[in-house]
Amino acid sequence: MSGQAASRSVNMKQVVNETRIRVRYAETDQMGVVYHSNHFIWFEVGRVELLRQLGFTYKEMEREDGCFIAVADARCRYKAPVLYDDEVVVRTWLNNVRDKLIHFGYELLRVGSGELLAEARPRTLSPTRK
Amino acid sequence: MSGQAASRSVNMKQVVNETRIRVRYAETDQMGVVYHSNHFIWFEVGRVELLRQLGFTYKEMEREDGCFIAVADARCRYKAPVLYDDEVVVRTWLNNVRDKLIHFGYELLRVGSGELLAEARPRTLSPTRK
Amino acid sequence: MSGQAASRSVNMKQVVNETRIRVRYAETDQMGVVYHSNHFIWFEVGRVELLRQLGFTYKEMEREDGCFIAVADARCRYKAPVLYDDEVVVRTWLNNVRDKLIHFGYELLRVGSGELLAEARPRTLSPTRK
Amino acid sequence: MSGQAASRSVNMKQVVNETRIRVRYAETDQMGVVYHSNHFIWFEVGRVELLRQLGFTYKEMEREDGCFIAVADARCRYKAPVLYDDEVVVRTWLNNVRDKLIHFGYELLRVGSGELLAEARPRTLSPTRK
Numbered sequence: 001m002s003g004q005a006a007s008r009s010v011n012m013k014q015v016v017n018e019t020r021i022r023v024r025y026a027e028t029d030q031m032g033v034v035y036h037s038n039h040f041i042w043f044e045v046g047r048v049e050l051l052r053q054l055g056f057t058y059k060e061m062e063r064e065d066g067c068f069i070a071v072a073d074a075r076c077r078y079k080a081p082v083l084y085d086d087e088v089v090v091r092t093w094l095n096n097v098r099d100k101l102i103h104f105g106y107e108l109l110r111v112g113s114g115e116l117l118a119e120a121r122p123r124t125l126s127p128t129r130k
Numbered sequence: 131m132s133g134q135a136a137s138r139s140v141n142m143k144q145v146v147n148e149t150r151i152r153v154r155y156a157e158t159d160q161m162g163v164v165y166h167s168n169h170f171i172w173f174e175v176g177r178v179e180l181l182r183q184l185g186f187t188y189k190e191m192e193r194e195d196g197c198f199i200a201v202a203d204a205r206c207r208y209k210a211p212v213l214y215d216d217e218v219v220v221r222t223w224l225n226n227v228r229d230k231l232i233h234f235g236y237e238l239l240r241v242g243s244g245e246l247l248a249e250a251r252p253r254t255l256s257p258t259r260k
Numbered sequence: 261m262s263g264q265a266a267s268r269s270v271n272m273k274q275v276v277n278e279t280r281i282r283v284r285y286a287e288t289d290q291m292g293v294v295y296h297s298n299h300f301i302w303f304e305v306g307r308v309e310l311l312r313q314l315g316f317t318y319k320e321m322e323r324e325d326g327c328f329i330a331v332a333d334a335r336c337r338y339k340a341p342v343l344y345d346d347e348v349v350v351r352t353w354l355n356n357v358r359d360k361l362i363h364f365g366y367e368l369l370r371v372g373s374g375e376l377l378a379e380a381r382p383r384t385l386s387p388t389r390k
Numbered sequence: 391m392s393g394q395a396a397s398r399s400v401n402m403k404q405v406v407n408e409t410r411i412r413v414r415y416a417e418t419d420q421m422g423v424v425y426h427s428n429h430f431i432w433f434e435v436g437r438v439e440l441l442r443q444l445g446f447t448y449k450e451m452e453r454e455d456g457c458f459i460a461v462a463d464a465r466c467r468y469k470a471p472v473l474y475d476d477e478v479v480v481r482t483w484l485n486n487v488r489d490k491l492i493h494f495g496y497e498l499l500r501v502g503s504g505e506l507l508a509e510a511r512p513r514t515l516s517p518t519r520k
Contacts, residue, residue: 025308025318026167026301028160030214031452035156036461040427041286048285048345058285059345062421071426075465084160085308085319155438155448156431161322166331167300171416178415178475189475192291201296205335215438215449286427288420290474295416344420 017050046090087111147180176220217241277310293341306350407440436480477501
């Protein structure tokens, strides 16, 4: 790997995207908290916004380059319940790119208190071409 | 309209599909009832099963014939709350086909009591080719 | 109705909320457009933001006043497909309050072009106390 | 632990629930496959059916015993894409119960071929009382 690519890789890892999300009523369940599958939808929102911040529009990557990101592994650790109408922040960063796999990291934080609500071990994503 | 077509039309209108659905936890909201947008997902399930009963697989209609059904109008009247773990039946029938529009009718009933939980005015669907 | 109530009613009807939403990948279906039940989730987002603009937090209405809004009737007319990553605006306003029923109006517009993507006939909502 | 409890524990671990699910259109995304967060909804369906098979109705556990199961950790490994209208089977079993944590195991299989579509490492669930 050339020195240029290496340093660029380091720079990309320093980029952290923070995207704010307001919890929707439809995302709650009868336990009165956000149903746990919704966190993965939010992490995807964060991932797309991180890519946008890095200069890539995922929509165009799909449409123009035929490049799709398929999730190979999804994991989330739930730290605290998320409630209706809460404002939360998805923090997303690039952990590393190895072989054909991209590893992102995610944290979900409550706006204001900064409380950690959930964190996701780097998902393994494989960009493929159809 | 020929007599044959008319009688076939009558026959299709007599076909009613009944599909049983068990309410999922993810479909409830913090009010303790099924969130109202899920009814439309269930009506679609009923529509696909009605088509299957009539000999059409919607998946193949899309894939092989490039025939897509786009929803032009969706309406639901909610009669009673639907609860977690309830078993419900989607009753679906063909109201009429006019021009390029197919009109389905839907009812949502509670299994056992037969209570009417929701009904949907015929949606207007337009089959299109991509 | 007193003149005061009438004029207040007029004022509330003049309030229009515009809430911007970025379409999520999870909201698309294999036809490549937003699945039609998601529009109702967005209209709810608009309704809550309109209430907030008018000084009411729906979360507190539920929790502190035991006041729940149940949807009695939902309807949407789809004008144009909504695509992944589109930015859309939900325009929400109060149509009228009669008896125990609140009637909202909704429009979904594409940001930039202002194209009308969907509109919802005033839903009938009944505020109830548990 | 008494011998009776131990043998009962072994018996419970031998119970495997198989629940069949037909993929809904709403569960697909524009990549033409099931969106990855839906797997967690299906695993929950499997978990509830396993409990039912063991004699417990989760709905009543919540309502009558005030016993809630909160997901502490969710993980899924995706092996193959799941397509619209596919019939899949969720296989669910009890891995172990330790301290206050219940560990379930899940597999998602395609009906007919038996192909493994996804598997979930035992989630850690904590039953709590409100």
